[in-house]
Amino acid sequence: MKVLHVITDLDVGGAEQQLRLLLRRLPAHCEVLTLTGPGPLAEGIEADGTPVLHLGMTDNRDLTALPRLAGLIRDGGYDLVHTHLYRACVYGRVAARLAGVRAVVATEHSLGDAVIEGRRLTRGVRTLYRATERLGTATVAVSDTVAARLRRWGVPEQRIHVVPNGIEAHRFGFDPAARALVRTRLGLPLDAFVVGGVGRLVPGKRFDVLVRAVTQLPGVHLLLAGAGPEREMLRRMAEQFGSGDRIHLLGERDGAVDTAAAGRGAAGPDIPGLLSAIDVFVSPSPDEAFGLAVLEALASGLHVLYGSCPAVDELPADQAPGARRFGLNVHELGTALRDLRRQGPGRLQVPPVVRRYDITRSAEALMSVYEQAVAATSARRSNPAVVPPPQGRAAALPAASVSLPDPSRSPDPSPLPNR
Structure with a gap:
């Protein structure tokens, strides 16, 4: 299985370091793509043997980022795209669908009661998250607490998978x-x-x-x-x-x-x-x-x-x-x-x-989510009349019909956090 991990950046943080630990143990061919820049962890991930690509996204209004990301995903021939952190989840889910990749997993690392990755949870942030979440196959919560928050946001139960973080x-x-x-x-x-x-x-x-x-x-x-x-x-x-x-x-x-x-x-x-x-x-x-x-x-x-x-x-x-x-x-x-x-x-x-909370157990559980996601999307392609599509109207749209909500029309003028 060939997997692309899309993450906002590789600065020193819990989500970024957790990704590096998982990459060492996942029985899949993985590559990493950062949206905004390599960060200090990129060198370590490459030293571990995982290729790291950089999109070079300048800011949230970079209109070329989405088509470039979709092109990289399409050219890479990936079986599954896994997104990490808010901005990468928003852009990565849409780009994967545009590229024709149906198996899309997102991990919610930092969803709090009132903030996400340090940014206040405004109506615009929630709206953009929900609109793009429907394009995914599965959303991974790192704890039962995060899973409960996702349910309150309206994420369907069947798309939520709890895979706790792990340590060495x-x-x-x-x-x-x-x-x-x-x-x-x-x-x-x-x-x-x-x-x-x-x-x-x-x-x-x-x-x-x-x-x-x-x-x-x-x-x-x-x-x-x-x-x-x-x-x-x-x-x-x-x-x-x-x-x-x-x-x-x-x-x-x-x-x-x-x-x-x-x-x-x-x-x-x-x-x-x-x-x-x-x-x-x-x-x-x-x-x-x-x-x-x-x-x-x-x-x-x-x-x-x-x-x-x-x-x-x-x-x-x-x-x-x-x-x-x-x-x-x-x-x-x-x-x-x-x-x-x-x-x-x-x-x-x-x-x-x-x-x-051993990291090996976390990797095994995540790999199981991958296998289920790929199997489900393969079944839909071979027999779409028998296997239902993912929940939500947007998820059933053809890839070419997917559109990113316009942040300028959101109640929050900048709903994408810096990360």
């Missing part, structure tokens, strides 16, 4: 040598109590709550890995509270958490080394679609405080005894951190929830 748990095991090395490189005392966080530095992740909580805990250090528009604001906040020397904003590729620096042999951000260096992990985001960073921290044997994590919340409490939810306020988080500090250092056993 063995990569995140606690490493005492990496702990000492990262702390030494950062100038941290080996006996300091260190809090950690990982994610994009954007308003929705609420890292401001984490920074403020740590500034109120004398002697406690914070390692925060990630990049984004709030980085400078968080730095100024730390200095304002007299804690600039204890709040460490590491960026995405800081040398202190570089894989090569930790002795693991490959360049890039070393999240496993960072997790080994800290004593407790905090994910303050109040609205997550899955919670990959929380799972990685649990795989490292850490206590975890989180604002939202469907991967944990959808399971019985005994599956993740080291994880605890907290309300989104500085006082409650500070109290929880003080309690954990009093308990002293120590690693927990890796909880059952980590084994449940």
Whole structure:
């Protein structure tokens, strides 16, 4: 089976890194196409052996993007197109139909209650999503929480498939040598109590709550890995509270958490080394679609405080005894951190929830969705009178009749998120 993955870009993010892990395990010939640019993960995916193409889309009003994308799909001879992230889903579904590819799968990685990939869910965003979703064969939700949100949007039950995200748990095991090395490189005392966080530095992740909580805990250090528009604001906040020397904003590729620096042999951000260096992990985001960073921290044997994590919340409490939810306020988080500090250092056993979300299982489940999608479209071509078409009037239109809703006529003048 030949599969094209269409994604908005390959910047460092949960969806992009999840795609790379899946590509290593899917028993299919896969290629990747980015809409707007390669991003830092493109080189790694190519090094893994997967070709990466770039459409070079300039912005949401690039009128040449859709026909160019359809042409690339048609020339590639793909059996199935799999789209990731909002803009790629909108353009990719339409382009696949124009190219004559009927098996179209989309993964919904980041659908929140009020936002999608950081953008407010306006009527225009919803309208455009629904109009193009009808052109697909299946929509994959990364959690039951996301599946429920899709149902509320009106996506038919029979087109929703839950395929949870997965991790390579063995990569995140606690490493005492990496702990000492990262702390030494950062100038941290080996006996300091260190809090950690990982994610994009954007308003929705609420890292401001984490920074403020740590500034109120004398002697406690914070390692925060990630990049984004709030980085400078968080730095100024730390200095304002007299804690600039204890709040460490590491960026995405800081040398202190570089894989090569930790002795693991490959360049890039070393999240496993960072997790080994800290004593407790905090994910303050109040609205997550899955919670990959929380799972990685649990795989490292850490206590975890989180604002939202469907991967944990959808399971019985005994599956993740080291994880605890907290309300989104500085006082409650500070109290929880003080309690954990009093308990002293120590690693927990890796909880059952980590084994449940193995990336190999995710790849197997996704491949099953692919096989069903291709089989269904093949059956429709061979006997269209017996096998019903996908739900929705637009899905039954011939490929040449498919048209993208005009964003300029939407209630939202720019319904496509930047990603």
